[in-house]
Amino acid sequence: MTEALSPTLTRQTLVSLAAAISCIVAVGIGLSLSIPLLSFALDAKGASRTLIGLNTAMGGVASILLAPFITGWARRFGVRTILVTAALLGIVSLLAFYVVEPIWAWFPLRFIFSVALTVLFVLSEYWINAAAPEARRGLVLGIYATALSLGFAAGPYILVLLGTAGFAPYLAGAALFALATLPVLIGGASAPAIVDQPSRGFASILWAAPSATLAALVFGASETGAFALLPLYGTAIGLDVAGAAMLVSLMSLGNLAFQIPMGLIADRIDRRIVLIACGIVGTIGMGIAALVPLSVEWLRVLLFIWGGIVAGMYTVGLAHLGHRFRGADLAQANAAFVVMYSAGLMIGPPLAGFGMDLWPPNGLPATLCLLFVIYLAVVVQRYIRSRNAT
Numbered sequence: 001m002t003e004a005l006s007p008t009l010t011r012q013t014l015v016s017l018a019a020a021i022s023c024i025v026a027v028g029i030g031l032s033l034s035i036p037l038l039s040f041a042l043d044a045k046g047a048s049r050t051l052i053g054l055n056t057a058m059g060g061v062a063s064i065l066l067a068p069f070i071t072g073w074a075r076r077f078g079v080r081t082i083l084v085t086a087a088l089l090g091i092v093s094l095l096a097f098y099v100v101e102p103i104w105a106w107f108p109l110r111f112i113f114s115v116a117l118t119v120l121f122v123l124s125e126y127w128i129n130a131a132a133p134e135a136r137r138g139l140v141l142g143i144y145a146t147a148l149s150l151g152f153a154a155g156p157y158i159l160v161l162l163g164t165a166g167f168a169p170y171l172a173g174a175a176l177f178a179l180a181t182l183p184v185l186i187g188g189a190s191a192p193a194i195v196d197q198p199s200r201g202f203a204s205i206l207w208a209a210p211s212a213t214l215a216a217l218v219f220g221a222s223e224t225g226a227f228a229l230l231p232l233y234g235t236a237i238g239l240d241v242a243g244a245a246m247l248v249s250l251m252s253l254g255n256l257a258f259q260i261p262m263g264l265i266a267d268r269i270d271r272r273i274v275l276i277a278c279g280i281v282g283t284i285g286m287g288i289a290a291l292v293p294l295s296v297e298w299l300r301v302l303l304f305i306w307g308g309i310v311a312g313m314y315t316v317g318l319a320h321l322g323h324r325f326r327g328a329d330l331a332q333a334n335a336a337f338v339v340m341y342s343a344g345l346m347i348g349p350p351l352a353g354f355g356m357d358l359w360p361p362n363g364l365p366a367t368l369c370l371l372f373v374i375y376l377a378v379v380v381q382r383y384i385r386s387r388n389a390t
Contacts, residue, residue, distance in 0.1 A: 012190060013131055013132075013133065015187055015190060016127070016131045016187060016190035016191070017128060017131050017132065017140060018183070018187065019127075019183040019184060019186065019187030019188065019190065019191075020124050020127040020128045020131065020183075020187075020191070021124075021128060021143070021144050021147055022180075022182075022183040023083065023087075023120070023124055023180045023181075023183050023184050024120065024121065024124035024125070024128075024144070024148060024180070025147045025148055025150070025151040026151070026176050026177070026179045026180035026183075027087070027090070027117065027120050027121070027124070027151075027176070027177065027180045028148045028151035028152050028155070029151040029152070029154050029155045029158070029176050030090070030094075030155065030173045030174075030176035030177050030180070031117060031152070031155065032151065032152040032153070032154070032155025032156060033155035033156065033158050033159050033169065033172065033173050033176070034094060034113075034155075034173045035056070036156060036159060036164075037159055037164055037169050037170070037173065038055070038056075038097060038106075038110070039052050039056065040164040041097065041164065042055060042103065042106065044164075044165075045103055047103055051103065054107075055106055055107060055110050056110075057346060058107060058110040058111050058114055059110070059114040059117065059118075059342070059345070060114075060342040060343065060345050060346040061111065061114075061346075062111050062112075062114035062115045062117075062118055063114065063118045063338055063339055063341075063342035064339050064342055064343060066115050066118055066119075067118055067122060067335040067336070067338050067339045067342075068202040068332075068335060068339075070082070070118070070119055070122045070123065070331070070335050071194060071198060071328055071331040071332045071335060073119075074123055074126075074194045074331060075194040075195065075196075075197075075328060075331075078191075078193065079123055079126070079127060079188070079191040079192065079193065079194065080184055080185075080188030080189070080191050082119060082123060083119070083120060083123050083124070083181075083184045083188070083191075084181050084184055084185065084188075085119075086115075086116045086117075086119035086120045086123075087116070087120065087177050087178070087180050087181045087184070088177075088181070089112065089113075089115070089116040090113060090116035090117065090120070090174075090177040091174045091177045091178055093109055093112045093113040093116060094113060094170060094173050094174050094177065095170055095171075095174050096109055097109060097113075097170060098167055098170040118338060118342075120180070121338055122331070122334050122335045122338050123331070123334075125144075125318060125334050125337075125338075126192070126330060126331045126334040127191050127192060128140065128141065128144050129141070129318055129319075129321065129322035129330060129334060130192040130322070130326075130327075130330055131190070131192060132322060134322075134323065135267060136267060137263075137266075137267065137319045137322050137323065138262070138263035138264060138265070138266030138267040138271070138315070138316065138319045139260065139263045139264055139267055140263070141263055141315050141316075141318050141319050141322075142259040142260040142261070142262055142263025142264065142266075142315050143259075143260060143263070144315075145255075145259040145263075145311070145314065145315045146256055146259045146260055149252065149255050149256050149259070150256065153252065153256075158172055194327060194328050194331050195327070195328075196327050196328045197328055198328045198329050198331075198332040199328075199329055200329070200332075202332060202335070202336065205329070205332050205333055205336050206336045206339070206340065208324070208325075208333070209320060209321060209324050209325075209333065210378060210379060210382055211271075211272045211275045211276075211317070211320060211379050211382070211383070212275070212316075212317035212318070212320040212321050212324075212333075212337060213317075213333075213336055213337060213340045214340070214375055214378060214379060215275050215278070215279075215313040215314070215316070215317040215375070215379075216313070216314065216317055216337045216338075216340040216341040216344065217340040217341065217343055217344045218279075218282070218313065218344065218371050218372060218374075218375045219310060219311065219313040219314050219317075219341070219344065220340070220341040220342065220343065220344020220345045220348060221344035221345070221347050221348030221351065221352075221371055222282065222310060222344075222348060222368045222371055222372070223251075223310070223311070223344075223348070224344065224345045224348040224349055225348035225349050225351060225352030225353075225364070225367070225368060226248070226251060226307075226352070226364075226368065227248055227251070228348075228349040228352065228353075229349065229352050229353060229356060229364050230244070230247045230248050230251070230303075230364070231244040231245055231247070231248060232244070232356070232361070233247070233356070233361045233364045233365075234246075234247050236360060236361035237299075237361060239296065243296070246300070247299070247300070247303055250300050250303045250304045250307065251303050251304070251306070251307030252307065253304060253307075253308075254303070254304040254305060254306070254307035254308030254309075254311070255307055255308055255311040256308075257304075257308050258308030258309055258311065258312060259308075259311065259312065259315050262274070262278075262308075262309070262312035262315055262316060263315055263316070263319065266312075266315070266316045266319050266320075267319075271316050271319055271320040271323060272320065272379070272383050273383075274312065274316045275313060275316050275317060275320065275379065276376065276379060276380060276383065277309075278309055278310055278312050278313045278316065279313070279372050279375045279376045279379065280372075280376065281305075281306065281309045281310065282306065282309075282310045282313075282368070282369075282371075282372035282375075283369055283372040283373055283376060285302055285305070285306035285309075285310075286306070286365040286366070286368040286369035286372065287365075287369045288302065289302060289362075289365035290362045290363075290365040290366040290369060291362075314341070317337065318334070318337065321333045321334060321337060351367055351371075352364050352367050352368065354367070355367030355370075
């Protein structure tokens with residue numbers, strides 16, 4: 001059956017990919033449940049909004065500090081062992097939030113929890129990228145991105161069912177992390193081993209494929225900036241709270257709708273071209289939102305299309321890394337990708353908020369537009385230079 005589907009997707013490959021994708025989707029559900037849960041819990045403890053934001057930002061700090069070491073850990077102990085260890089660390093730290101009282105102690109605890117998440121994402125994405133056949137890499141990563149988006153959407157609904165008080169939501173999150181270990185234990189023998197040393201340092205690999213790594217940075221910044229401030233933008237242009245929140249939902253729906261088609265396109269043409277096209281759509285879309293008066297209906301259409309195509313920067317960026325690197329270099333590149341995405345998460349909301357303060361409310365789309373302009377200026381120049389060199 002699988003051979004008929006594609007000569008490059010064998011049964012063994014599909015089992016390996018299913019294990020890695022199932023693992024990270026379970027983690028994604030647990031993560032999307034835990035982020036609002038911990039915010040509500042801190043609020044109940046009397047923490048200020050600033051303190052809650054700083055605690056949440058520990059995730060980005062953990063990714064940036066620890067990601068460079070993950071390849072070495074996986075090479076020494078094995079991908080499966082490190083993934084299971086990270087899942088167990090996630091279980092213990094998430095349950096600890098329920099029993100640890102002092103707010104200051106939630107900062108090192110959040111750091112530990114975020115280390116577990118970073119390891120799970122870096123190595124699962126490395127596994128998916130390494131196992132995916134080149135001719136179907138974009139499709140595979142498009143399926144992964146779609147499944148992960150569905151997982152992220154499911155987490156908050158579980159929280160709605162269980163509530164935010166008591167032990168049940170913490171137990172549910174821990175159960176999801178435990179569930180993530182099952183496909184790794186069952187199919188982990190097919191996880192790609194890392195046996196060699198990376199051929200270059202972590203810092204240099206950040207710049208080895210700027211089309212992908214900068215795509216992670218810009219997408220992280222624009223996605224988080226938009227998610228954080230679009231509701232405020234919506235109310236500023238006259239929408240009620242429900243209508244403003246719908247703007248964020250439309251971006252997420254676009255993400256779900258476009259990732260598999262984007263992956264299929266990326267399997268047929270140069271992935272750098274696809275990334276540049278995503279950057280152009282990002283620029284034009286936010287430029288229109290900033291400069292052209294739009295009806296609410298057209299704004300919703302714009303955000304649906306813009307959100308879906310711009311999210312392709314993550315999917316196609318990962319596929320481009322899989323094309324460029326192998327073995328330890330690929331694991332290192334995946335770690336660099338996560339670092340850049342995490343850096344985007346940290347800089348996006350403050351930049352977008354600053355832009356919105358300077359030019360309310362259109363400073364939000366204007367700032368996001370500027371991010372894409374900078375991305376295009378760097379990446380197009382590099383692409384032209386590489387074409388001229390061949």
